[in-house]
Amino acid sequence: MNPVASxxxxxxxxxxxxxxxxxxxxDVDRFLSKHTIPIVEGTHCxxxxxxxxxxxxxxxxIFGLPSTQPFHRIPHTDLWYxxxxxxxxxxxxxxxxxxxxxxxxxxxxxxxxxxxxxxFGANSVCHGTGYEVPEWTIxxxxxRSGTLEEIRIRSGAFHRDCGVxxxxxxxxxxxxxxxxxxxxxxxxxxxxxxxxxxxxxxIHRLEVADLIVALTTPRERLLEYxxxxxxxxxxxxxxxxxxxxxxxxxxxxxxxxxMGASFGGVAxxxxxxxxxxxxxxxxxxxxxxxxTDIGPHPRGPVFDPVxxxxxxxxxxxxxxxxxxxxSCGTYESLIYENRSIVPILQSTGMDVKxxxxxxxxxxxxxxxxxxxxxxxxxxxxxxxxxx
Amino acid sequence: xxxxxxxxxxxLQPTMRDVVRSLRPxxxxxxxxxxxxxYETEIEELDQHxxxxxxxxxxxxxxxxVFRQDPELAIAHRERQGRLxxxxxxxxxxxxxxxxxxxxxxRREDESVLVAEEGxxxxxxxxxxxxxxxxxxxxxxxxxxxxxxxxERDAVRRERRLVEELLSGVSAFAVAGxxxxxxxxxxxxxxxxxxxxNRPVIAWSAGAMVLGERVVLFHDKPPQGAGNAEALENGLxxxxxxxxxxxxxxxxxxxxxIRVRCMARRFAPLLCVPLNEGxxxxxxxxxxxxxxxxxxxxxxxxxxxxxxx
Numbered sequence: 001m002n003p004v005a006s007x008x009x010x011x012x013x014x015x016x017x018x019x020x021x022x023x024x025x026x027d028v029d030r031f032l033s034k035h036t037i038p039i040v041e042g043t044h045c046x047x048x049x050x051x052x053x054x055x056x057x058x059x060x061x062i063f064g065l066p067s068t069q070p071f072h073r074i075p076h077t078d079l080w081y082x083x084x085x086x087x088x089x090x091x092x093x094x095x096x097x098x099x100x101x102x103x104x105x106x107x108x109x110x111x112x113x114x115x116x117x118x119x120f121g122a123n124s125v126c127h128g129t130g131y132e133v134p135e136w137t138i139x140x141x142x143x144r145s146g147t148l149e150e151i152r153i154r155s156g157a158f159h160r161d162c163g164v165x166x167x168x169x170x171x172x173x174x175x176x177x178x179x180x181x182x183x184x185x186x187x188x189x190x191x192x193x194x195x196x197x198x199x200x201x202x203i204h205r206l207e208v209a210d211l212i213v214a215l216t217t218p219r220e221r222l223l224e225y226x227x228x229x230x231x232x233x234x235x236x237x238x239x240x241x242x243x244x245x246x247x248x249x250x251x252x253x254x255x256x257x258x259m260g261a262s263f264g265g266v267a268x269x270x271x272x273x274x275x276x277x278x279x280x281x282x283x284x285x286x287x288x289x290x291x292t293d294i295g296p297h298p299r300g301p302v303f304d305p306v307x308x309x310x311x312x313x314x315x316x317x318x319x320x321x322x323x324x325x326x327s328c329g330t331y332e333s334l335i336y337e338n339r340s341i342v343p344i345l346q347s348t349g350m351d352v353k354x355x356x357x358x359x360x361x362x363x364x365x366x367x368x369x370x371x372x373x374x375x376x377x378x379x380x381x382x383x384x385x386x387x
Numbered sequence: 388x389x390x391x392x393x394x395x396x397x398x399l400q401p402t403m404r405d406v407v408r409s410l411r412p413x414x415x416x417x418x419x420x421x422x423x424x425x426y427e428t429e430i431e432e433l434d435q436h437x438x439x440x441x442x443x444x445x446x447x448x449x450x451x452x453v454f455r456q457d458p459e460l461a462i463a464h465r466e467r468q469g470r471l472x473x474x475x476x477x478x479x480x481x482x483x484x485x486x487x488x489x490x491x492x493x494r495r496e497d498e499s500v501l502v503a504e505e506g507x508x509x510x511x512x513x514x515x516x517x518x519x520x521x522x523x524x525x526x527x528x529x530x531x532x533x534x535x536x537x538x539e540r541d542a543v544r545r546e547r548r549l550v551e552e553l554l555s556g557v558s559a560f561a562v563a564g565x566x567x568x569x570x571x572x573x574x575x576x577x578x579x580x581x582x583x584x585n586r587p588v589i590a591w592s593a594g595a596m597v598l599g600e601r602v603v604l605f606h607d608k609p610p611q612g613a614g615n616a617e618a619l620e621n622g623l624x625x626x627x628x629x630x631x632x633x634x635x636x637x638x639x640x641x642x643x644x645i646r647v648r649c650m651a652r653r654f655a656p657l658l659c660v661p662l663n664e665g666x667x668x669x670x671x672x673x674x675x676x677x678x679x680x681x682x683x684x685x686x687x688x689x690x691x692x693x694x695x696x
Contacts, residue, residue, distance in 0.1 A: 142399055173425055207610045375610035383604045383617075385422075386564045386593040386633045387398055 013039050014046045014081055022076040037111035038126050043087060045126055047071070048111055049080040053100045056080045060094040061123070061360040062331040068097070090128030090358040091365065092331070116364045118192050128358070136201045136371055137194055143204035144170030148196065153242050157234040158219075164239065166247075167196060167213035169203050174248050178212045179255035179378055181281075182235060184225065184264030186215020192363035198370050206382040207375045212247055214239065222302045225260070225267035227309035232274040240278070254322060257281030257377055261366045262334075263288050266306050272320040273313060281377040282324045285366045289337040314341075319348040325373040326352060327366075329359040388673025389583050391598065391626040394591040395666035396564065396633055402665060403436035403561070403589070410587055414558035415440045421447035421573040422565020422593045433563070441561070442553050446573040449546040453576070456542040460535060464572075467531045471524060471620075478520040479617060485513045486615045486649070493652075494645045510652045517618040517653070521601070524620040528575075538578055547577055554582065564592020564633065567604070568619065571597040580623050588625060592633040595662060598625040603654065605632060607640040616650060628675040629668065630654050632684075635661030644688025651684040658693055659684035 017023050017031050032050065039046040049056045049071060056071035071080035086092060093116055095106045108115065109124035116125045127133075146169045152161045165186055169178070189195040195215075202208040216239070218224040224231040235258075244251045256279045258268035265287025272279045290303050291310040297303060324345050328338035335356075342354045353376055359365035392406055407416065418434075418441045420427045427447045434441040454461035492506035537543055560583060562570075570593050590598050605616035632639060640646050641661070651659050658675065660668060660683050668681055675681065678693030685691045 171426065175425055202610075371610050379611065381566065382606055382609055384566050384568055386567055386596060387396060 012041055012044055012046060012083070014048075014083065018074065022074060023079070025077070028077055028079050032111065037109070040086075040127065040129055042129055043085050045084055045086045045092075045128065047082045047084070047094075047096075047109070047126075049096055049098065049109075050078055050111070051080075051098070052078055053080070053098045054102075055099040056082075057097040057099070057104075058082050058084070058094060059097050059106060060084075060092055061362070062092060063333040063335070063360070064331065086126065086128040087358055088128060088130040090126075090331075091131045091360075091368075092126040092128065093123035093360055093362050093364075094126060095123055116192075116362060118363050119188055123362070125364070131358075134368055134371065136205070136207075137198055137367055138201075139197050140201050140204065143200045146170050146196065146200050146203070147172070148190075151246075153239055155234050155238050157230040157238060160219075162234065162239075163217065165190070165215040165217075166243075167199060167211075167215065168247075169210040169212070170200065172210075172212075176210070177248050177250045177255075178210055179257065179281075180212050180214065180240070180243060180247075180249045181257040181259055181283075181378070182214045182216060182239065184216060184258075184260030184267045185218070185221070185262075186213075187217045188363065189261075189366070190215060193367035193370070195367075195370070198367065199374075202371060202374060203380065206380040206385050207371065208380045209378045210380075211374075211378055212243075212249060214243055221263060225263040226302070226305040227266065227270035228305075229274070231267060232271040235271050236275040236278055253278060253280035255280070257283060259283035259285075259373075261285035261287075261363075262361065263306075265289070266309070269313070269320075270309050273309075273318065276318060276320045279320070280322045282321045283373045283377055284324065284326045285369060285373075286328050286332055286334055286361050287326070287338060287341070288334060289341050290334075291337065310337075314344055317344045317348050319350055321350055323351045323377055324353070325355070325376055327355045327357070327369040327373060329361060329365045330356050331358065331360040334361065388627075389585050389625065390587040391670040391673055392587065392589045393595045393626075393629070393631055393660075393662060393666075393668040393670065394589065395662045395664045396592050397433075397436075400664035401432075401436050402667065403433065404438075406589055406667065407437050407440075407559075410559060410589070412440075412559035412587065414556045415442045416559045416561050416589075417442050417444050417554055417557040418561045418563070419444050419446055419570075419574070419579075419594070420563045420565065421445075421450070422563060422567065422570035423447070424566060424569060433561070437561070442557060444550055444553060444577075446550075446577055447569070449550070450573050450576055453540075453542040453546055457540055460537060460540055460542070463531065463535050467527060468572075470527055474520070474523055474527070475617070475619075478516065478523075479615070481516050482513070482615055482617060483613060485509070485516055486613070489513050489653075490645055490649055493649050510649065513649075513653050521618055521621055528620070537576055543576065550577060550582070557586065559586055560588045562588060562590040562594030562598065564594050567593040567596050567602060570594065571602060571620070571622070574623060580625055583625065591662070595631040595633060597622050599630060599657075600624045600627055601630060601654070601657065603630060603632075606638045607643070607646060608638075616653075626670045626673040628656075628658055629670065629681075630657040630659050631662045631668075632659060633662045636663050641684075641690055647684045647690070648686055648688035651686045651688075655686070660693075661690065 058069040071082045073080050097104050112124045114125040115122045149166050155162045260268040265284040290307050297307045345352045416437050489509035492509045496503040496506040599622045602619040602622045607614045681693040683693045
């Protein structure tokens with residue numbers, strides 16, 4: 001891409017730097033200190049790297065663009081850049097691949113302090129024009145804090161004790177009755193999506209009802225979450241009944257929900273399919289809803305049970321809840337699968353809300369959709385309460 | 388009418404202590420926290436601000452007891468609430484389209500006299516929908532009162548007598564916020580306006596809302612839906628002239644002149660008054676004798692001192 005100007009003819013910052021020939025090290029110092037890296041100008045995003053290397057590449061997680069984008073070295077300097085177009089409101093996670101001495105290393109962008117953590121480490125983050133971290137994801141000192149407590153459930157389905165983290169809303173009272181939300185990958189949601197802060201804030205703002213949330217964690221995730229009979233039995237015949245005897249829960253389908261992302265979305269959907277009268281609310285984020293219309297699938301053997309489950313469900317979809325919230329990032333490889341499941345869910349008479357965002361398959365995308373999903377599935381008394 | 392002091396929300400920035408000091412009540416202060424529902428009895432902090440003079444009337448708990456002792460009334464009450472919910476859904480359906488039209492036309496009313504006239508008509512249409520809804524709701528309440536005579540029923544009279552005993556040394560009332568419909572129902576069941584007898588009333592949040600002439604629910608930026616303010620029902624009319632909007636900074640888009648303008652015109656002649664933390668409005672004899680210093684939503688689309696236009 002032309003480094004000097006955007007499509008509209010505006011000069012980009014990197015173009016201005018190069019205008020008078022190769023910049024001196026002092027010019028580069030000044031340039032880097034003056035700008036937030038990557039430099040976002042309209043829909044143009046300039047990624048930068050400074051250092052000696054044989055090559056530098058942008059490794060982003062945008063499905064639809066080549067995943068590797070080579071940087072250009074500015075002659076006579078150690079400054080590298082790459083410009084890509086990012087639509088407004090995008091949020092992009094990425095790494096840099098720095099190749100030196102024949103070896104490549106994936107690193108977080110040393111010039112960009114923004115990070116998103118996940119179970120595999122962390123990525124650098126680029127906020128496109130218009131994207132803002134939702135303020136309800138940031139701890140609010142005015143919000144009363146819910147509590148977390150650890151419990152253990154003896155599981156006959158898994159032949160082991162399963163640890164579950166329970167979220168109890170602020171001002172929890174045993175004399176009240178609460179809805180229950182069971183969250184797959186619950187600890188990852190806490191850790192990487194800030195779920196406790198989100199719940200505290202949304203409940204404080206009355207946008208979401210006071211909820212009890214059971215945060216479950218799998219032992220063998222790819223097995224247990226791929227339409228696994230024992231997993232569904234654990235959730236529906238062991239966990240939920242135990243919770244309903246231990247906590248003041250409403251105990252009706254309209255007040256029970258399942259939630260999960262990626263394989264956790266499959267686990268939520270397949271559990272509800274196996275126990276169709278139990279849950280009234282589903283929150284499915286970037287579900288790994290792989291399927292085939294004909295022939296084998298390309299996603300590897302771990303997806304075999306998922307594809308079989310999805311093919312069966314797509315063939316004969318059944319009503320399994322009253323309301324289903326589905327979200328997916330448009331930069332995910334799963335966007336096609338998620339878009340195409342929506343009319344199938346709707347065809348059963350379920351009330352389905354589908355939301356997309358310009359983001360990838362990551363925990364902050366899932367975090368950013370929680371307000372819309374939770375407030376739709378478990379609306380709070382916002383209109384009636386004025387404290 | 389009685390003296391009423393409306394306050395901004397008290398939880399994070401309590402101003403109650405100063406207000407109590409300025410009113411100098413000789414006796415105790417009857418506190419109504421029915422809007423807090425299960426948390427009704429947790430008034431320790433409030434009591435501190437009142438110098439340890441609070442008497443909790445516990446109207447939420449009393450109403451629960453009434454409904455347990457008088458199942459016939461409880462069933463009738465539940466049915467009435469169901470009917471009100473149904474009517475509210477239908478009202479919102481009409482309102483949705485009418486408000487969208489009004490906002491669109493008011494946004495464009497500088498274009499021509501013709502558009503301005505249509506804007507006026509569209510706002511009038513919203514007012515008409517509000518009025519028709521309020522009439523229907525009033526009819527439902529009147530039919531309920533006529534059929535079930537709630538205040539004549541033994542369980543209610545018993546609780547009312549107990550309340551009356553608590554009120555003997557009381558020289559002021561404080562009505563807190565919380566669930567606005569539950570609070571309004573409890574105050575109505577125990578006939579709060581009759582209870583007051585010229586003693587001053589301090590009220591905030593939902594408490595301020597239910598004591599006015601009209602109860603309006605509002606939130607311009609809800610996570611779901613268009614955020615159309617709606618008239619819930621007529622209030623207890625303990626005071627007049629003012630329509631309070633607690634937490635206005637958080638709940639209203641006060642920087643959107645179209646929304647502000649529509650709101651002011653829709654509810655006129657009531658003065659739409661934001662009640663934020665630290666705010667105080669004194670209604671001597673239950674009405675706004677002088678609007679001086681009171682900020683309100685104006686028909687010009689901003690927040691300005693009342694009467695400035």
